[in-house]
Amino acid sequence: MSGPDDGRYVDPELGLLLGEGAAQRIAAGEAREIWRDVAASLPAPGEGPTYYDRPVLKEPVWIWSVPVYFWTGGTMGAALALGGAAQLAGAELRPFVRRCRWVGAVGGAASAALLIHDLGRPERFHHMLRVFRPTSPMSVGSWVLAAASTLAGGAALLGRRRGLLRGAGDLAGLGAALLGLPLAGYTAVLVGNTAVPVWLAARRSLPFLFIASSMSGAASFFDLGSLRPREARVVRAFGIAGKAAELAAIAAVESEAGRVERVGRPLREGVAGALWTAAKVLTAASLAATLLPRRSRRAGLAAGLLGTAGALALRFAVFHAGKASSRDPRATFHQQRLPSCETSTP
Amino acid sequence: MAVGFFTDTTVCIGCKACEVACKEWNQLPDDGFHFTGMSYDNTAALGASTWRHVSFVERPVALSEQLTGLGQFSWLMMSDVCKHCQRAGCLEACPTGAILRTEHDTVYVQPDICNGCGYCVTACPFGVIDRREDDGRAWKCTLCYDRLRGNLTPACAKACPTDSIQFGELDELRERAARRLAVLHERGVGEAWLYGADAASQPGTGGLNAFFLLVDKPEVYNLPPEPVVPTHRAGEAWGAMALAALGMAAAALGSVLASRSGRG
Numbered sequence: 158m159s160g161p162d163d164g165r166y167v168d169p170e171l172g173l174l175l176g177e178g179a180a181q182r183i184a185a186g187e188a189r190e191i192w193r194d195v196a197a198s199l200p201a202p203g204e205g206p207t208y209y210d211r212p213v214l215k216e217p218v219w220i221w222s223v224p225v226y227f228w229t230g231g232t233m234g235a236a237l238a239l240g241g242a243a244q245l246a247g248a249e250l251r252p253f254v255r256r257c258r259w260v261g262a263v264g265g266a267a268s269a270a271l272l273i274h275d276l277g278r279p280e281r282f283h284h285m286l287r288v289f290r291p292t293s294p295m296s297v298g299s300w301v302l303a304a305a306s307t308l309a310g311g312a313a314l315l316g317r318r319r320g321l322l323r324g325a326g327d328l329a330g331l332g333a334a335l336l337g338l339p340l341a342g343y344t345a346v347l348v349g350n351t352a353v354p355v356w357l358a359a360r361r362s363l364p365f366l367f368i369a370s371s372m373s374g375a376a377s378f379f380d381l382g383s384l385r386p387r388e389a390r391v392v393r394a395f396g397i398a399g400k401a402a403e404l405a406a407i408a409a410v411e412s413e414a415g416r417v418e419r420v421g422r423p424l425r426e427g428v429a430g431a432l433w434t435a436a437k438v439l440t441a442a443s444l445a446a447t448l449l450p451r452r453s454r455r456a457g458l459a460a461g462l463l464g465t466a467g468a469l470a471l472r473f474a475v476f477h478a479g480k481a482s483s484r485d486p487r488a489t490f491h492q493q494r495l496p497s498c499e500t501s502t503p
Numbered sequence: 504m505a506v507g508f509f510t511d512t513t514v515c516i517g518c519k520a521c522e523v524a525c526k527e528w529n530q531l532p533d534d535g536f537h538f539t540g541m542s543y544d545n546t547a548a549l550g551a552s553t554w555r556h557v558s559f560v561e562r563p564v565a566l567s568e569q570l571t572g573l574g575q576f577s578w579l580m581m582s583d584v585c586k587h588c589q590r591a592g593c594l595e596a597c598p599t600g601a602i603l604r605t606e607h608d609t610v611y612v613q614p615d616i617c618n619g620c621g622y623c624v625t626a627c628p629f630g631v632i633d634r635r636e637d638d639g640r641a642w643k644c645t646l647c648y649d650r651l652r653g654n655l656t657p658a659c660a661k662a663c664p665t666d667s668i669q670f671g672e673l674d675e676l677r678e679r680a681a682r683r684l685a686v687l688h689e690r691g692v693g694e695a696w697l698y699g700a701d702a703a704s705q706p707g708t709g710g711l712n713a714f715f716l717l718v719d720k721p722e723v724y725n726l727p728p729e730p731v732v733p734t735h736r737a738g739e740a741w742g743a744m745a746l747a748a749l750g751m752a753a754a755a756l757g758s759v760l761a762s763r764s765g766r767g
Contacts, residue, residue, distance in 0.1 A: 164532025176530030184637035208725035242755035277619020277639030288600035296598035338748035351625035364744035394758035493727030
């Protein structure tokens with residue numbers, strides 16, 4: 158650890174590594190590029206100064222597994238909610254209820270794995286349940302995910318039992334359904350509760366987008382398998398509602414984020430902009446396939462594939478928009494100005 | 504006892520002794536050796552292993568009552584640091600409880616608890632805290648927690664040759680800052696003002712334990728003009744989510760009910 162190539166230049170024969178930052182691990186021989194290349198942009202008329210166009214904020218350090226989790230968590234949340242509703246309908250939808258519970262249980266395990274993979278110290282994943290901090294949407298979400306997955310798993314295992322165990326399973330199923338509601342939407346609150354300009358600006362419309370996309374994602378996921386006629390009708394109605402709401406919410410996010418031109422820019426440009434457009438096109442195509450009057454197996458499969466791709470593209474678009482937005486100092490300055498309070502700024 | 508820093512940028516000479524003292528005392532690794540080509544600032548930004556950063560601003564604007572041989576020109580230098588906000592975005596975002604407020608009223612990351620989730624990185628409106636990729640955890644200024652326990656002045660303030668970085672009890676620092684501001688105004692430096700000195704002037708953070716005396720807009724120093732801790736506005740997002748969740752519940756129940764009739 159210590160030695161001439163740990164970036165500290167402390168000779169272990171002469172000095173002890175006991176400082177506050179002494180435990181910081183460093184990859185040997187690697188010079189970190191902290192002056193990242195940032196495209197210099199000329200100030201538009203009326204725009205204020207910046208510090209050599211350097212970003213104010215640190216870019217989110219999250220990797221691909223986080224947007225994938227936004228999708229798996231949303232899909233399982235919406236599936237659990239739909240399963241809870243179907244549970245109230247009686248025996249005919251019973252197999253579908255079990256399927257929803259299994260989506261919740263398997264989705265929960267996959268979600269946990271994705272989130273742990275993103276951690277800087279994965280072996281400390283259980284620290285997430287060390288405290289409950291209501292001011293942190295990530296803390297709230299960790300508890301919701303843990304509880305919803307556990308209940309969904311229990312309900313799935315007890316789904317075929319009779320008597321008391323079945324009752325316990327149904328109770329767990331209802332609990333999981335109730336927790337599925339926040340599970341599908343808290344991730345939007347999580348990204349809205351940051352200093353990242355585009356996420357912060359769209360904090361009121363993003364929850365609608367994430368929940369609508371979760372409905373679309375769950376319906377699309379069920380479309381990929383074979384469904385009995387009544388199950389197909391449930392999924393179809395749920396999917397139409399979700400996809401239509403998603404298209405409306407996309408417009409709402411665009412308008413909320415776009416109130417300041419520069420803040421909404423990542424949704425129109427670059428990787429995030431392309432993904433955002435792809436999400437719109439794929440979701441609209443999936444909706445069209447769902448609305449076809451005579452539904453064949455192939456049309457259902459197409460709707461499912463398009464919808465799944467659309468839901469995934471949407472989460473990646475929001476994720477990359479945040480990354481791009483955090484690099485823009487002017488967007489940050491716009492967002493960090495309270496219209497209601499005046500400071501003594503000259 | 505609440506302690507903090509008062510950084511008077513008008514006397515900073517940009518010597519970077521604070522940066523060096525911080526790295527040395529805390530035994531932080533180097534960040535590689537870079538030439539930014541933009542100014543004398545080759546440190547570029549605060550980061551996981553850079554807890555003090557001196558920014559250099561060359562302005563084509565003269566400072567009031569200052570004579571230069573170059574005409575319309577002035578240097579601004581500022582030693583930036585974690586602000587140890589009264590309402591800290593990182594602390595409120597931390598899901599593990601790794602970030603806490605100490606007995607000195609400072610904000611501290613416990614390296615043995617942090618699991619590197621990265622949420623604090625997005626929650627800081629100043630872009631201070633960062634996760635070191637090769638280490639996996641989030642790091643920032645501790646306000647020399649170990650030195651405070653031994654009744655020592657933090658390394659940066661101790662090393663500052665011009666008293667630009669002043670350490671002390673927060674109440675006393677505020678008085679000192681007000682006196683310094685009055686002196687500067689009296690001398691005709693009307694553009695001098697205090698950034699984040701208390702909750703009244705910066706409600707979004709509840710005031711900063713490390714506050715600054717500046718002579719230009721905050722943006723010039725890469726500081727957000729009116730920083731707001733994200734959680735201030737989280738209620739709106741939770742409310743929207745509750746509404747959307749109700750909508751999804753209604754859609755789920757409606758889909759199941761409508762399927763009974765035999766028509767989609």
